Amino acid sequence: MKRWHWITLAILVAASVVAGFLGHYEPGHGHWWDAIPAFYAIYGLAGSAALIYLSWLLGKKVLQRGEDYYEALEDRTTGEEE
């Protein structure tokens, strides 16, 4: 990522925040967070950080096993018999 990439993205976000004040949802479709400026930017960042970190943690602490987990299990069980 070069510097001008980041600048472009920053300009886009800034433009979208400004546009957020101009555009309105149709009445009756509003949400409580419409009053928070740049809510979706905050949600995007917080959401991605939370997803990445929690998935990583879940994988590390709970779900991760050796690549041959099921095969090894089978070998161990059949091995006992011999």
Place this chain on the structure above:
Amino acid sequence: MISPSILMILGGLALPLLPRRFRSAVAIALPLAALWIVFNLADGATIEAPFMGYVLVLLKVDRLSMVFGAIFAIIAAAGGVYAYHLKETGQQSAALIYGGGALGVAFAGDFFTLLFFTELMALSSTYLVWARRTPEAEKAGFRYILMHLAGGSLMMAGILLHLAETGSIALQHFAPGGSLAPWLILAGVALNGAIPPLHPWLPDSYPKATVTGAIFLCAFTTKSSVYILIRLFAGWEILIYFGVMMAVYGAVYALLVDDIRKILAYSIISQIGYMVTAVGIGTSMAINGATAHAFSHILYKALLFMGAGVVLHTTGRSKLSELGGLAGRQRLTFCLYMVGAFSISGLPLFNGFISKSMVVSAAGEAHLTGVLLLLLLASIGSWLHTGLRLPYFTWLGDERGLQPKDPPRNMLVGMGILALLCVLFGVAPSLLYRHLPHEVHFHPYTVPHLVETTQILILAFVGFWLMRDKLAGGRRLLLDTDWFYRRPAPFLRKYVVEATAHAFRKSETLAVGFVHALTRTAKNPVPVIQRMATVPGKGITGGEFDPDQARPTVQFIVGLILLTFVVIALLILL
């Protein structure tokens, strides 16, 4: 009028009879013919056939079935292009029959027809897993077919129960709750639609299927289930919760797994979550959203699988931890993949945007705020795993000095066609909207939608960039709900199957031994009698057995018995 599904199935069966050099072309021409038929079907048209006292409705056309029928035919044709180089009739036939089955489901007018085509899909698709011809694929294929047969059995039980209760086999929408029958059918459909916890067959088998087979797999089975859900279970509230759960569930796993096609497989589960949620909401906007999203999803997911397939085909590798730096040598594949990636992530001007936003807005319109936020979270997930993680670590990332061979040109042409369609429907949503089941009052390109999307995607990208090390993948296995049947399998095999076999073997040996001893004794009982008569220590008979010595005694006893019989007989007669 001919049914498009029957055309594809008969074509698939007849394919081996054609000259070899025409088969690949026919595998494209047949779906195109089916598409032409679908376009020319009149709304309300039916084909009926009597069967064992019932009337089977092989074809019943309405707006919903038209959309699904069209996309099934389109993807069968595009998959045919992608697989044009393939010289394996088995796979080509299986794909055609599989596609015909999907079309059959989309146009089925009664439960028997629906069940028949669902089972046909399960059988034909299994071959696309087995055709990879690796030991893993063989095992995964067996697990796949067993799960689907279980799902089919659940459906059949529900259908028979429904038939017993109502006496009708016509497809009808079920009112939520009520009797057991719809719940059984729902369980079967949920299994086919990979709704957790009934989903593990999907990420287990799709990554092990053939490169070209995976294109058909990712398009037909789960989306035909979405169709059945819309048809039978629209408005069932429970689907909202399961849908949201699976949208997030799939995203979490897709961020963790290492195999690129497994990432895409979990990403299917996440995307189906949107559709299932929408079916659960059940308003006209939500049903439109579910239908539109299924349509868009089939296009971009097939495109993504094609991209991953090119990588596997050209490098022989499919794990993120073994890939990297391919972009320089696979620029076109990378760009075409990114079209699919932008589509699934809902970037404006791509087809995911016009359908996903409809589902999210339907949740908003129904005042399901929590659902809406969780769907947005899942869409951040899609952007992270399929839009950024997979391409970053495959085509960018660490240079591993891989020298991929050139893919067959038809593979790239297939990708190009789908990429074109993804952009076409993204730019001109009305092309799709005017065919949806209900009239559409929704405009995707409004300022709030664009603001929302821009902010979420850009800031999620920033999150990815900062934390990308956590997503690098690695050689490992992740537990999923298949643990519940794979973990106990060796023990069940040992203590149920092998123990039973052992018991049978043992009792057989015993029985044979017993009979053997009995025959031996009956042939010559004297040694046994002698042994029994011998009192250890005292010994009364002694010596070897001599028949001549025993004969007079035996003669006397037998003579006596015969005489007794004669006397009794005479007494009775007189």
